[in-house]
Amino acid sequence: MSRLENPLEIGGLTLSNRLYRAPLLECAGNGDDAVETLVSDLEPAAAAGAGLVCQGATIVRGEGGCAAPGMTRVHDPEFVAELSTLTDAIHAHGSRIAIQLEHGGLRSMETWHAGYRQANPNLQQLAVSRPPWPLRLLDRLGFLSYDAHVMTTEEVYELAADFGRSAAYAVDAGYDAIHLAGANMGIVQQFLSPFYNCRVDEFRDGVRFLELVHDEIRKRAGDVPLMTKVPAETEAPPFVRSRLSAVDAVRICERLAGIGYDALVPVNASVFWDMSIVRGEFPTRAWRDERYREGYAEAFGGRGRAALVAFGNWVESLAYDFDPAWNAGLCRAVRKRVDVPILAEGGIRERGEMERLLGRDCDMVGMARPFYAEPELPARLLGDTAGDTRVVCENCNNCAVPQATGEPGVCRTPEVLKRAGELRKQGAYERHGHSEAE
Known part of the structure; x- marks a missing residue:
């Protein structure tokens, strides 16, 4: 048996194999069709054999904090209870x-989305410290x-309690593990990063916030397996002097393992x-598509200004070309x-x-x-005996840019969809060889 098919235990939870669907933006929101949308998006990966399916970032508060349109909020226990339909389908x-639990902090829509700012003029971003000078310049x-x-210090404690409460609601709804959005410039990274964190209280040490979140989750949700992303800000531009190095990230991981994080x-x-988050080609098709111009x-x-953002996106694509297993x-x-x-996730495609990664670099691989x-990719990968299966994704990023307008995350590249269709016909x-309830 290859390593990919081997089971893995995380915090007492046994996974049937070492392949996982990494968190993605589902754009399900909290409306009447939210649960149905999440089931439609996530169940195929489970049906195809993924050992673990990670729901994309969900917001622990009822107001503010969304990094993109259509994010689901999990502050309301009645809504989260309805997600048992999703967890039952996965099981x-x-x-x-x-x-995955998150709060966007300075990356929230109340910072960058002009239409959202206009509709919510009284919303403020939650900040770890005063915004750094490059962000103030852009302002x-x-x-x-x-x-x-x-x-304030008291408000940081309350934010950590919100993470704990949302985790408890999720466990009651049947979720098997809690995944913190510790990177992608969300509030957790802002606590960890010296670029953002200039506090003078106990939370000047950003790991202290993750320790507090751990304690709140343990107090409210019990011994549910708990994991988090940990960033090394190695991709930040050269003019950023205060950043997390790879050595810093390793030390943070050591501390988190000691605190009790399970993975x-x-x-x-950056x-x-x-x-740097979605390396690959400049999404020409998505930027030129007339359907999204007004959005x-x-x-x-x-x-x-949209044209300027597109230009910046093009410049970034030159700096952050696709790099396998980066x-x-x-x-x-x-x-x-x-x-x-x-x-491990990020550029894993074969x-x-x-x-090669399993056993040397990591214990589980995700995409x-x-x-x-x-959506049913695990069936192809887990059914491969020769070891030469490659995903059809071309890293063109046409799936991602329209999400800024509230569009769902779907593949929009005809050649890729054609190839997937051919594989489906085959x-x-x-x-x-697997039953529905294993």
């Missing part, structure tokens, strides 16, 4: 499900809008929301120093590559964007 296929130039509220997801990141104008404050080295460095499972084109996504 019926023998898979397990984690929910003066009119590209962002900061009216940040720097949290860690080390990632190379201090900005840029294409871009609303989001970015007019067609001219977090492998960092994962390997962390794995040498901690005794908890290490999950079955053979997965086998995100490829699931937009192939029966490549059929899962053989």
Whole structure:
């Protein structure tokens, strides 16, 4: 048996194999069709055999904090209870499900989305500290809008309690694990990063916030397996002097393992929301698509500014070209120093590559964007005996940019969809030899 098919235990939870669907933006919101949308998006991965399915980032408060349109909020216990329909569907296929908890902080829509700011003029961003000077400069130039509220010590404690409460609601609804959104410039990264965190209280040490969140989750949700992303800000532009190095990230992981986190997801990141997160080609098709022009104008404050954002996106695509398994080295460095499972994601695209990573760099491998084109991708990968299966995703990023307008995350590249359709006709996504309830 290859490593990919081997079971793995995380915090007492046994997973049937070492392949997971990494968190993606589902754009399900909280409306009447939210649960149905989430089931439609997530169940195929479980039906196809993924050992773990991670629901995308969900917001722990009822107001503010969304990094993109259509994010689901999990502050309301009545709504979260309805998500038992989703967890039951995942469990019926023998898979397990984690929910990712987040608050956007300075990256929230009340910062960058012009239409949202206009509709919610009184919303302030939650901030760890005063926004750093590059962000204040963008505010003066009119590209962002900061009216940040720097949290008091008491308010930080209350935010951690919100993470704990949402985790408890999720466990009651049948979720098997809690995954914190510790990177992608969300509030957790803002606590960890010296670029953002200039506090003078106990939370000047950003790990202290993650320790407090851990304690709140343990107090309210019990011994549910708990994991988090951990960023190394290695992709930040050279002018950013204060950043998390790879050495810093390894040390943070050591501390988190000691605190009681059950698994860690080390990632190379920037201090900005840029294409270091989704490396690959400039999404020409998505930017030129007439269907989204008005949505871009609303989001970015007019067609001219949308064009400037597109230009910036193009410049970033030159700096952040696709790099296979771009977090492998960092994962390997962390794995040498901690005794908890290490999950690797970011640019993993081939079955053979997965086998090389497992046991050397990590204990579990995940993918995100490829699931937009192939929702049942695990069936192809787990059914591969030769080890030469590669995803059809071309890393073109046409799936991601329209999400700024509230569009769902789906593959929009005809050539990729054609290839997936051909594979479906060939029966490549059929899962053989498994019952519905394993």
